[in-house]
Amino acid sequence: MGHNAKNIADAARLAHGFGQGLLNGIESAQASSMIRVNNEPVVSNHPTFVFGHLSLYPAMLCQMISIEPVATPAGYEELFMHGVDCQDDPKCTIYPSLDKVVDHYNATTEHTVDALEKLDDAVLVGEHPFDFFRDRMPLAGSVAAFMLCAHPMMHFGQISAWRRFAGLGATS
Numbered sequence: 001m002g003h004n005a006k007n008i009a010d011a012a013r014l015a016h017g018f019g020q021g022l023l024n025g026i027e028s029a030q031a032s033s034m035i036r037v038n039n040e041p042v043v044s045n046h047p048t049f050v051f052g053h054l055s056l057y058p059a060m061l062c063q064m065i066s067i068e069p070v071a072t073p074a075g076y077e078e079l080f081m082h083g084v085d086c087q088d089d090p091k092c093t094i095y096p097s098l099d100k101v102v103d104h105y106n107a108t109t110e111h112t113v114d115a116l117e118k119l120d121d122a123v124l125v126g127e128h129p130f131d132f133f134r135d136r137m138p139l140a141g142s143v144a145a146f147m148l149c150a151h152p153m154m155h156f157g158q159i160s161a162w163r164r165f166a167g168l169g170a171t172s
Helices: 002-023 047-054 056-066 077-081 098-117 140-165
Strands: none
Touching: 002 047, 002 098, 002 140, 047 077, 047 098, 047 140, 056 098, 056 140, 098 140
């Protein structure tokens, strides 16, 4: 195990725990709905979309570091991939249940973080296959830190705001 891998894994576990705390008090039936203000939906990502979206990135990271990923459920990429718009789904007919989405997110994130923690740092200071990130983050470790730490925290902020508008308040 390398020091960089351990540092990224520690930060990823902290981010993961923060996301778990955001789930407190959210009922599955409301988790796919956009918040409404004056009867108009606030176009922002809801909890189901956020956890579904974040569940896709650990598999990409596994491919980057040559680790077998947790299989992505059928239809998730079409619903949750970068560039796909979050849909207001108050009748819960578009998205899988929050529980199902969170279960996949937890399984794939925990698998990936556990595998990452065992990596030698040589893997993380090497190049990665993602053209999108190459100019901004040339090393695999930078991409791993982004995918497991910064990216989730950015989206967890969306859930934090959603919670407040839904009257659920902050988490402890």
